[in-house]
Amino acid sequence: MAETAVQTDHEPGAAPAPPPRGRRGRRTVLVASALVVVAAVAVVGALGLGGGGSQEGSSAPPRSGSTVPVTRTTLTERTTVDGQLGYGTEIPLPVKATGTVTWLPAEGTTVKRGGTLLRVDDRPVVLLYGTLPMYRELGLTAGTQQGTQQGTRQETGAEGDTQKSGDQGRTDEPSGAPAPSGSPTPGGAGAGAGAGGTGAGAGGSGGTLRGMDVLQFESNLAALGYTGFTVDEEFTGLTARAVRRWQKSLGLPQTGTVGVGDVVYSAGKVRIGHANARLGSPATDDVLTYTGTSRKVVVNASAAEDSWAVRRAAVTIALPDGKSVKGEVASVGKSATAPEEGGGEGDSAAPTVPVTITVKDQKSVGRLESAPVTVEYVGRERADVLTVPVAALVALAEGGHGLETADGRFVAVKTGLFADGRVEVSGSAVREGMNVRIPE
Structure with missing residues (x-):
């Protein structure tokens, strides 16, 4: 009867109306539609067609059964660690001059051989190159000074052609360059006396000052252009003459003797760090700090995972501007440092050792002087x-x-x-x- 009632409700010629749908029928349609959508999403995801855009150019093949x-x-297993670009750890300059600091260079100043590091009592403390520290005064001994002074006076007279045998009071240093050792001088007397002066130093009662520190100093003196002596381990009268010319150029009294505090040795040119004293303060052995002039990277490497850090190992340094430069491990610390306290609950940071990495091509770093960088090294x-x-x-x-x-x-x-x-x-x-x- 229900079926007949439905048919009489339609107009003649119209299509039969669909059977009435109850609440259960609608639920079935919705569930079926949801299953279709889920299946479509799964297929899209498997094909890599989801909303991430095109994957063209990706090295990984799509997960589609290909x-x-x-x-x-x-x-090659590559690992990256954080590092810091800079000039390395600042260390104190071994200044031994005593007195009042009267001049200091600006931080970041580069000082080369013969340059002034600072002034104490208005006297320059000069940088020279070498590995042996200045540990004693360099000059003529008592036995050599008398002969050298006599030779100097007579050589001065010979150069001016006015020296008289009775004139023993003139001790001024000649303004011209000294004659090379062994070279002839007018009259012959000056040459003989000069040789006698030097020889007296070698065989005098006090003996001649000798040592590797003398050789190191004379090498620097000759490199600065003050010659006229033989570069060796012996401080002679000719060395003293060159020292007096050097002292004159520095505005110092021309004594021919180099004091312990007059020079500081380093392996090469230095970059001035920060000052630990002010003008007017007493000079101390840590009045100034310095570093080398080449930029380098320091990495605090995990002591448990530092097998990559061996001398001459090649690494790649990623700079903040996106560029990469080549580096080489120069040194590895021997002592591990424990992590700082207060790193937070559950902090399991391992002890670290400092690894210093040099950059051969300094121009590749650009103008950066200090910056955080990333160091990539090859593991296995x-x-x-x-x-x-x-x-x-x-x-x-x-x-x-x-x-x-x-x-x-x-x-x-x-x-x-x-x-x-x-x-x-x-x-x-x-x-x-x-x-x-x-x-x-």
Whole structure:
């Protein structure tokens, strides 16, 4: 009867109306629609068509059941650590001059050989190059001074051609450059006396000052252009004459003697750090700090993972501007430093050792003097091994990993090094060139 009632309610020639849908019927339609949408999303995700845009150019193959070949290559494990670009740790200058500080250079100033590091009692403290510290006064001994003074007076007279045998009061230093050792002088007397003066130093009662510190100082004196003596381990009268000319250029009394506080030695030119004293303060052995003039990177490497840090190991330094420069490990600290306290609950930071990395091409760093950088180094490396994308690995029911071949078979493999999105694989059923499937 219900069916007849429905038909009489329609106009003649009209299509039959659909049967009435109750609450249960609508629920069934909604559930079916939801299942279709979920299935569509799953397919889109598997095909890599979701809202991430096109993946064109990506090195990883899409996870759509496509196949990739097993390739033979070299896998390299690369690790990055944080570092700090700068000039290295500042260390105190070994200043031994005593008195009042009367002049200081600006921080960041570069001082070369012969340059003034600071002034104490208005006397310059000069930088020279060397590894042996200044530990004693350099000059003529008592036995050499008398002979040298006599030779100097007579040589002065010979150069001016006015020296008289009775004139023993003139001791002024000649203004011209000294004659080279062994060179002839007018009249012959000056040459003989000069030689006698030097010889008296060698065999005099006080002896001649000798040592490696003398050789180091004379090498610097000659490099600065004050010559006329033999660069060796012996401080002679000719050395003293060159010292007096050097002292005259510095505005110092021309004594021919170099005091312990007059010079400071370093391995090369230095960059002035910060001052620990002000003008008018007493000079101390830590009045100034310095560094080298080449920029370098210091990394606080984990003491448990510092096997990469060996001298001459090559690294890559990523600068803040995105550029990369080559570096080389120069030194590794011998003592590990514990992490600072207060790092937060659960802080498990390991002790670290300082690793210093040099940059040979200083121009590649640009104008940066200090900046945080990232250092990349090579950890492990496996050469000439079979590899596949990591995504090709499948977990086998019996345990371990395997690969799915193009025809649907599964072969067990042993995994090795993971690096750059690939993994080293080996096994009796794996060969170079075989195609394996990327699981869906």
